Amino acid sequence: MTSTTAARTASSRVGATTLLTIVVLALAWFVGFASRLFAIVRFESIIHEFDPWFNYRATHHMVQHGFYKFLNWFDERAWYPLGRIVGGTVYPGLMVTSGLIHWILDSLNFHVHIREVCVFLAPTFSGLTAIATYLLTKELWSPGAGLFAACFIAISPGYTSRSVAGSYDNEGIAIFALQFTYYLWVKSLKTGSIMWASLCALSYFYMVSAWGGYVFIINLIPLHALALIIMGRYSSRLFVSYTSFYCLATILSMQVPFVGFQPVRTSEHMPAFGVFGLLQIVALMHYARNRITRQQFMTLFVGGLTILGALSVVVYFALVWGGYVAPFSGRFYSLWDTGYAKIHIPIIASVSEHQPTTWVSFFFDLHITAAVFPVGLWYCIKKVNDERVFIILYAVSAVYFAGVMVRLMLTLTPAVCVLAGIGFSYTFEKYLKDEETKERSSSQSGTTKDEKLYDKAAKNVKSRNANDGDESGVSSNVRTIISIILVIFLLMFVVHATYVTSNAYSHPSVVLQSSTNNGDRIIMDDFREAYHWLRENTADDARVMSWWDYGYQIAGMANRTTLVDNNTWNNSHIALVGKAMSSNESAAYEIMTELDVDYILVIFGGVIGYSGDDINKFLWMVRIAQGEHPKDIREENYFTSTGEYSTGAGASETMLNCLMYKMSYYRFGETRVGYNQAGGFDRTRGYVIGKKDITLEYIEEAYTTENWLVRIYKRKKLPNRPTVKSEEATIPIKGKKATQGKNKKGVIRPAPTASKA
């Protein structure tokens, strides 16, 4: 009778805990979803930024034409005239996920446009990420810590930055896949079951199909296995889980077309293979140790290990040298040798999210969790076990990577949330527990202490006096105060996260927003205005030249052919566009004719003070062009005599005559901001421009948006005779001119105009 009631109370307690857990997780999901909707509430349901536009376009294509057509899709509207093989150069996980959701909704007769699915995908997955984080932390520490971690990750700005509604990018679903893979790995390590390891490999497959950051997983898990072996924590559970994971994961990851044979052919994947081999040796030795004598074992151990180690190193280098295994890629080097990218790959260095991270962005993205996560790390190290080694390695490596590159803050955030969750739950567990159970034990401990410490009586009395009110160390008042203040910190985190999400991460960057003096919001829709103009007023096969940042948007919104886009796979093509932008008009005309350009699009922020415009990016165009055409483009020619970058009074002649300058500032000298300001005052740079009377010869202005943000020019067709001023062209014109002696160049006079005398 009593046992059944006890069982019932126990089961009801379990039920209550489960219910509470589910409610908390559901709330975390809801809050995470809701806090990502700022952009939609303020603007409308649109896709943000640059890359998402491509993803959206690809998804749209897939939904229209089917998955297999998508895999074989050759996009002739990008990288004109080269085109781009899309199916083999994208991670299809994102498109497949939203396509699947769309299909399910469709078959339930719940018809939504694919755009809505794309827009809301990332917020939805943030809830799944929260759940995966809960599961991971539960395996690492305790369910309580898991709930904390789930709540943290749901609103943590470091993760929100990549997953607001409309930010339809790989990272949105990849972080879920990352966390879930880690959870399954820890689970399989704990149980040593092949089932969990296979599930882990499946989840890893999803991750591979979703994001290039999967390389982080395939290096972190072997690192974990290696650390466990070195620490002497080898077990058959490790052997089973790692070997089955590695084999399945490698085979599965090779099914993704973009990855292909990379897992066996590139150096990034070799550590995983090395650990796989090492694990076999270790397993063999564990097997042999009980079966042979100590002497034999030592010979086998030392001799075998040395030979095998040397052999594997030799084989590796032979394979690299022979070209069977690709050496590490440039992006990978730039993570370790921090000066590498700047010298060798300017196109990587030019991307703002590849810059190193200031402490401000750490604090901005993590707030209190940044301060508390070392505490969680500390306790994980203090109470280390097999799976906690994993989170330690994860945290330490992720904090390094996040320091090197801003965008890798994204991989640090989950680790921080897990560890901060552990830190908070550790404290709250201590400070919110029932008093009664502890009082009993503490009074017991008090008596035992009395007996033992008879020689330190004085101190003992003092400590007993101090703890007069409450015998259990920290008095209940202090407990309450500490708990309340910690809750205040948590509230501050919530407020901070909401503030950051609302103010910093919810701008679509397709639509700009500013405010007037009296606080009204002004929405500037110049980008869409320009793209819509292109869509409506140009020929369907018109080629639009712009800097690569806007390639995806032009393709997605204007549906026109672009020369270069954000998939920066062909540096020389980009350099050609950069060269056209930085040459004078005649030389640029030659290049544009060769490339069949019809329209040129520049972003100009001088009227409204938008700092992300092409003039500010111009130096990168010059640098990239110089990398490929050092003869024609020289960076120093674009500086003032004092070596500054300026478009103002002291700007160099080359600068004032280059195509970018002319297109940005054409007729800008006629504008006037206020009464007392001179015409042509550039609000972004804060000075009057250097040359106001700009005339265009080979191109003409086609369209300029309301706030001058986007300016579109049309390349003039050739007139009856070519009028390229050959002496101005910096491209050497091929073929010798036959101007010597009597063979003077024949000149066609302009047709005599009939004029009535």
Next chain:
Amino acid sequence: MRTMVLLFFMLLAVYESAQQQTLEDKVQNLVDLTSRQSIVKFNMDKWKTLVRMQPRNYSMIVMFTALSPGVQCPICKPAYDEFMIVANSHRYTSSEGDRRKVFFGIVDYEDAPQIFQQMNLNTAPILYHFGPKLGAKKRPEQMDFQRQGFDADAIGRFVADQTEVHVRVIRPPNYTAPVVIALFVALLLGMLYMKRNSLDFLFNRTVWGFVCLAITFIFMSGQMWNHIRGPPFMITNPNTKEPSFIHGSTQFQLIAETYIVGLLYALIAIGFICVNEAADQSNSKDRKNAGKKLNPLSLLNIPTNTLAIAGLVCICVFFSFLLSVFRSKYRGYPYSFLFA
């Protein structure tokens, strides 16, 4: 008169032939000079004949420098070293034809101050390119050290720009870093070997904990950014002469402020750990004996209440301080705690 004319013609012929010879001679002379040393050291004579006098069909890359210790020129030596690297690479890797096209030379102020005067130079080091067609009085092309720097790659690029001879810069491997690392590893291994009977400290979790926490504090305070961008330690306002440790922009940071921030993070973490330790101590008094050895804080025998309160104060004060540092950089951030 006739003899005079004859003499004149003879002289002219001799001169012509001499000149004709000189070009080949000059090149041969230079090739000889650079066969043993990769750069030519100029004195006034050589300077006149080899560099300033036409005809030439080769380019001279000449560095003007002052290497003697009497002249205070701290950057001359590193610039000279980089120049030597380029010259050596040219000597060993360029093709025969290229080596006859470009020669590297050096003018030291001590050897030939007249050349400095002739060129009207007051500063060193300076790198000039004397093109093959350059007349005696023309100003040669100068490399801008200010903008391009003077490392070997930049010099190589300058040479390639000017002469179309691409020198593949091969830097003699720098053995300092590997040697230092090897020594350090050897020291470490030696220490491990010496202490092989008590390797406990490798299993000491506190040590590992400190190491990991130090790494996180270092990276979270943006030391990597400092390493890559090399900002100044602090800035002194030119008007008020007031030193400022914190830069007012989110895109930039000073070394001083990263130290402050790292310290604040550490102090907050310590405060948190204190709070937890207080609770741990009160919970595990029955395991006091075991706990005493493990826990350095309990050795001080601080009453747990005090420890908890101290930890809490630590967290509150330093976190609000961190927030205010953040606010001073991120303008318009609305939230603060304790102090503005």
